[in-house]
Amino acid sequence: MVEKIVEINHLQKKFGKVQALEDITFDVRKGEVFGFIGPNGAGKSTTIRVLLGILRASGGSATIFGQDVWHDAVAIHGRLAYVPGDVYLWPNLTGGEVIDLLLKLNHQKHSARTDALIKQFEFDPTKKSRTYSKGNRQKVALIAALSTEADLYIFDEPTSGLDPLNEEIFQQNVLQLKQQRKSILLSSHILSEVERMCDRIGIIRQGKIIETGSLDEMRHLTRTVITVQTNEPVSELDQIDGVHNIKEDSKQTNKVSFSVDSEKIDAAMELLAAKGIVSLQSTPPTLEDLFLRYYNNDSQGVKSDAQ
Numbered sequence: 001m002v003e004k005i006v007e008i009n010h011l012q013k014k015f016g017k018v019q020a021l022e023d024i025t026f027d028v029r030k031g032e033v034f035g036f037i038g039p040n041g042a043g044k045s046t047t048i049r050v051l052l053g054i055l056r057a058s059g060g061s062a063t064i065f066g067q068d069v070w071h072d073a074v075a076i077h078g079r080l081a082y083v084p085g086d087v088y089l090w091p092n093l094t095g096g097e098v099i100d101l102l103l104k105l106n107h108q109k110h111s112a113r114t115d116a117l118i119k120q121f122e123f124d125p126t127k128k129s130r131t132y133s134k135g136n137r138q139k140v141a142l143i144a145a146l147s148t149e150a151d152l153y154i155f156d157e158p159t160s161g162l163d164p165l166n167e168e169i170f171q172q173n174v175l176q177l178k179q180q181r182k183s184i185l186l187s188s189h190i191l192s193e194v195e196r197m198c199d200r201i202g203i204i205r206q207g208k209i210i211e212t213g214s215l216d217e218m219r220h221l222t223r224t225v226i227t228v229q230t231n232e233p234v235s236e237l238d239q240i241d242g243v244h245n246i247k248e249d250s251k252q253t254n255k256v257s258f259s260v261d262s263e264k265i266d267a268a269m270e271l272l273a274a275k276g277i278v279s280l281q282s283t284p285p286t287l288e289d290l291f292l293r294y295y296n297n298d299s300q301g302v303k304s305d306a307q
């Protein structure tokens with residue numbers, strides 16, 4: 001049987017008249033990375049704050065390790081590590097002191113793993129926190145969380161301020177946690193990160209979960225944009241089912257851009273290769289593309305809800 005670490009059922013949260021969460025239902029299973037994606041203001045951080053027991057739900061239920069997130073918050077917190085999107089630090093402590101303090105608050109000790117993470121992230125722990133950039137503030141929280149022994153790790157847009165090298169280090173560490181059968185809830189705007197890391201994802205919009213499933217199950221929703229120049233003209237692209245929005249470059253010969261469903265990339269590439277590829281640029285689908293596809297594919301429900 002699948003062990004559910006987080007279980008959320010029809011969760012609601014109202015702030016006065018604002019219904020921030022209307023209907024949130026998903027679960028995070030043992031040993032998986034669950035990606036939580038959605039546009040600004042959709043309710044990701046609010047959901048996470050309810051999970052952390054910082055906010056009290058207005059309806060529905062949420063449990064972690066089978067315990068109620070509000071009533072059993074203290075017990076839950078002993079087995080949980082969290083990194084917020086906006087990291088605020090004590091300005092007069094050094095980064096190293098803050099890391100140790102965060103660990104202590106979580107009943108953890110500075111370990112060899114902490115030192116290894118400081119090294120991996122090339123983080124200078126000797127500077128006062130107020131001098132750190134956004135990325136470095138994020139590193140403080142990430143190093144503390146990643147060196148915490150926990151069963152569930154919750155990251156709320158943890159890589160928004162990190163450069164690609166550090167993002168990669170974060171991702172490697174999360175994949176290691178996963179190998180150790182830890183569970184991870186990761187909210188992110190970066191679809192490539194979600195694609196690489198997550199076993200299953202939940203898409204939230206306007207306080208509602210509009211889709212959950214594995215990426216394979218959602219693959220039909222994604223499209224890649226390709227811009228390519230070839231030796232010979234490519235006229236047969238429109239014959240490939242799954243190729244859309246073909247646009248010819250008016251300035252350069254044999255240059256064309258189009259979008260293609262993920263499962264048809266192979267067929268498109270075969271055709272292009274036969275014409276001799278001079279240059280090729282591929283842009284992965286953005287979150288917006290995914291949403292737009294979702295709406296186009298969906299018959300009624302979501303569209304009418306979104307109005």
Ligand SMILES: Nc1ncnc2c1ncn2[C@@H]1O[C@H](COP(=O)(O)OP(=O)(O)OP(=O)(O)O)[C@@H](O)[C@H]1O
Pocket residue numbers: 015018020038039040041042043044045046047085
């Ligand atoms: N304390 C609060 N009081 C009133 N409204 C709030 C409060 N916190 C959040 N909201 C509202 O709840 C909704 C969801 O916000 P939330 O921060 O959860 O979004 P998000 O998905 O995390 O967005 P982002 O991607 O920008 O971080 C928004 O409409 C927001 O304005």
Ligand SMILES: [Mg+2]
Pocket residue numbers: 044045046085156
């Ligand atoms: Mg947020």
